[in-house]
Amino acid sequence: MNKLLMIINSSSGGGAEKVFNSLYGGLKEENELDVYYLYLKGNSTSRFWKFFAVFRYIWTLVKVKPDVVQSHLLFPNMLNVFLCRLFNYKSQIVCHSSFERFEGSKIEVFIKKLYGSAHSVICVSKEMANQAKCFLGKPGCVEAIYNPHDLEKYEALAEKNVQLYFDDYFVVVGRLIKSKRINDIIDVLKKTETKENLLVVGDGEEYHTLLSHVKELGMDSRVKFTGSVDNPYPYIRNAKAMLLASETEGFPNCLVESLALGVPVITSNCKTGPAELLGVSYQETKLKSVYKNCFIYPVGDLEGLEEAIKRFRGLNDNESELKGSVAALNLTDVVKQYSHSIGKLLNNKV
Known part of the structure; x- marks a missing residue:
């Protein structure tokens, strides 16, 4: 069975974390993938948690050997794409905020290059997907999937x-x-x-x-x-x-x-x-x-x-x-959309 590793900063905090936890449960229940998860921050209270998170992530990659890594939010997305070629897995990044925030920022060029290297870019609204296609200049890897709701x-x-x-x-x-x-x-x-x-x-x-x-x-x-x-x-x-x-x-x-x-x-x-x-x-x-x-x-x-x-x-x-x-927007239907998207990655159609 193909392995999916899902990563995010922490288990709670906002809407993205709620989406992550719902998706994990839904994909696990579908039983079409061997699903793992990693909260990068863990129980750390250190302000340097991102430094330690890099090593936690690398250790998990070595241990799990995933076929696809799905990440949520900026730091996990960056980490996911940056290491995908080195560890030979497909990267799927889920974007939860408008791409307009990157325009004119200090990291605009960096984000364009890094996100543009992802195998799959999921946006949680159609308008965000349109922004991503223009921002990244790679419309083929971008798709919109609304958040799942139980x-x-x-x-x-x-x-x-x-x-x-x-x-x-x-x-x-x-x-x-x-x-x-x-x-x-x-x-x-x-x-x-x-x-x-x-x-x-x-x-x-x-x-x-x-x-x-x-x-x-x-x-x-x-x-x-x-x-x-x-x-x-x-x-x-x-x-x-x-x-x-x-x-x-x-x-x-x-x-x-x-x-x-x-x-x-x-x-x-x-x-x-x-x-x-x-x-x-x-x-x-x-x-x-x-x-x-x-x-x-x-x-x-x-x-x-x-x-x-x-x-x-x-x-x-x-x-x-x-x-x-x-x-x-019910959980079952949205999980099926994610499963289909991950399936395309595994079949090299993205």
């Missing part, structure tokens, strides 16, 4: 009992970093004085900044932070809507999770993902209503976000419409 598991986890902070609230789920523009949401909620409160689920470097901002605005009673939680789904299920204000994404899992639970979304039209998920254009320059009570607005357009919240009228009375919009 939709039935979301439903089951959403039924768990948790302590809810509010009766009426919007929810934000994800890492608390600047590019998520969570402060936009807080500012707009203060301005609109809507009855809904805000629950922020997640942790990150912007936590203390956001907490201070909430206190400055006198919104302590209306905005609560849960910190990192293992099961965000009950909070999503009981929310009035999922809010996303990001300036950039790969393919935002939180929107899929929300729609899968029949909860409307209000999202920025960032690259990449939301426009494809809601069936609108990335070039849309105005607030647009999709389905009932789902809205998409231009990145940074606070007036558009404010208008969306004002026009929001509660939960969609047709949950099946929202759930149906993400049905094709």
Whole structure:
């Protein structure tokens, strides 16, 4: 049986890690490949963990002797491609963020050359795949495969009992970093004085900044932070809507999770993902209503976000419409797409 080694920095932290763990389980269960995994960081707390990760990876390559290595995120992708010829395996890199971030950067030329040497480049949205084809100049090795989602598991986890902070609230789920523009949401909620409160689920470097901002605005009673939680789904299920204000994404899992639970979304039209998920254009320059009570607005357009919240009228009375919009992203179907892509690599068709 052919061997697949999957690598990523760590087991938890964000959407890419969640995708990695789901894919590993799905590919393992298919039983068409002998599947191994490696978390490069391991249990290391050293700031030099990447140095030690190189040796951990080489040791694993010698031990496993994989036919294909699939990597996720920048550092694992670089390591994967850099060593694939030396250790005679096929490299498949999975990209979770927009290629526009490399344009004009110090590593642009390096990334073009290195990523362009990969045997297979998987992008988690169609727009990202288009970016990759232009950026790398090698359209033949690039394909788009959306993130896998265990939709039935979301439903089951959403039924768990948790302590809810509010009766009426919007929810934000994800890492608390600047590019998520969570402060936009807080500012707009203060301005609109809507009855809904805000629950922020997640942790990150912007936590203390956001907490201070909430206190400055006198919104302590209306905005609560849960910190990192293992099961965000009950909070999503009981929310009035999922809010996303990001300036950039790969393919935002939180929107899929929300729609899968029949909860409307209000999202920025960032690259990449939301426009494809809601069936609108990335070039849309105005607030647009999709389905009932789902809205998409231009990145940074606070007036558009404010208008969306004002026009929001509660939960969609047709949950099946929202759930149906993400049905094709189920874990089983996406795993089959990955299996097919890996099969092409093994058969030298890429």
